[in-house]
Amino acid sequence: MTDSASHRKKKKKKHNPLIDWLAYVALRILVLFLYMFDVETNLRTACFLGRLLWKYYHRGRKRALDNLRASFPEKSEEWFRQTGRRSFEHIAMLAIDVLFTPRLVKKHNWRDYSRFKNTEMAKWLMKEGNGMLMVTGHYSNFEIMGYMMGLFGFNIYSIARPLDNRFINKYLYDVRMRVGQKIIDKKGAAELMSELTSSGATLCFIVDQDAGRKGIFVDFFGRKASTYKSIALLAITNNVPIGVGYSRRVDDRFFFEIGVNRIILPQEWADKEDPLQWITAEYTSAIEKFVREDPTQYWWLHRRWKTRPKDELQESQA
Secondary structure (H helix, E strand, C coil): CHHHHHHHHHCCCCCCHHHHHHHHHHHHHHHHHHCCCCHHHHHHHHHHHHHHHHHHCHHHHHHHHHHHHHHCCCCCHHHHHHHHHHHHHHHHHHHHHHHHHHHHCCCCCHHHCEEEECCHHHHHHHHHCCCEEEEECCECCCHHHHHHHHHCCCCEEEEECCCCCHHHHHHHHHHHHCCCCEEEECCCCHHHHHHHHHCCCEEEEECCCCCHHHCEEEEECCEEEEECCHHHHHHHHHCCCEEEEEEEECCCCCCEEEEEEEEECHHHHCCCCCHHHHHHHHHHHHHHHHHHHCHHHECCCCCCCCCCCHHHHHHHHC
């Protein structure tokens, strides 16, 4: 009975193609409606919807508040609520950003929508064509970084998890690939990653998901967080640097500061006793650093600290 229940739980839910197609049609109609208004008007609407999400999505709000309390124990309850609510607004604004980026940002006008900070070294490393990894977290408009690199002709691949709705997934992939950004589905990407890195491409990852029991536990905001081993393994195996980048919204506008706050070079881990652990802790620390500069733009509702280390579980059970 237990095995049967476990099998049913793991069985993937089948999607109705008709319902998926109707959802896709509804999205396209919504996009046409949104395009009737300028991006700043849509961003104000998104902020309003984000506040509604904060008010009525009780489970997400509780998770965000719990994460904020644990990460910033010195802050007040009012600060937690203001930061959490603002975080939900940024999540809603991201949806507008994704739809409007290819419509607005072009080679001739990118300065109207972005500024770059400490990106020169990363740019030259990518242009050298020896391979590089770029990592970031669920922070502000993380999508625009891949778009901008594709726009200027960098040889980049973004590793992404496909959406369950194949019609919407194809539509959003097409939007992102229109300027040369290449997308690889996360499932089955392992076989391609070493080959692409060896060919001189830059691979882009979002690396702040919970990695489960098989991950490496490193400090993130004062708590152990399970983090995927694959980034460090790929860097060590192919001897390529890792850049830690971010995109930060300026005010409520469609305008972003895009920066690189850490580049980890192969010679830095050459003499480390445990390079896998060191690299993972190093880029995680860099992500924490840019999140602390404006915590309101981080996705505090996601389950970053879901998996706990064995010794911590044993202590709680003792």
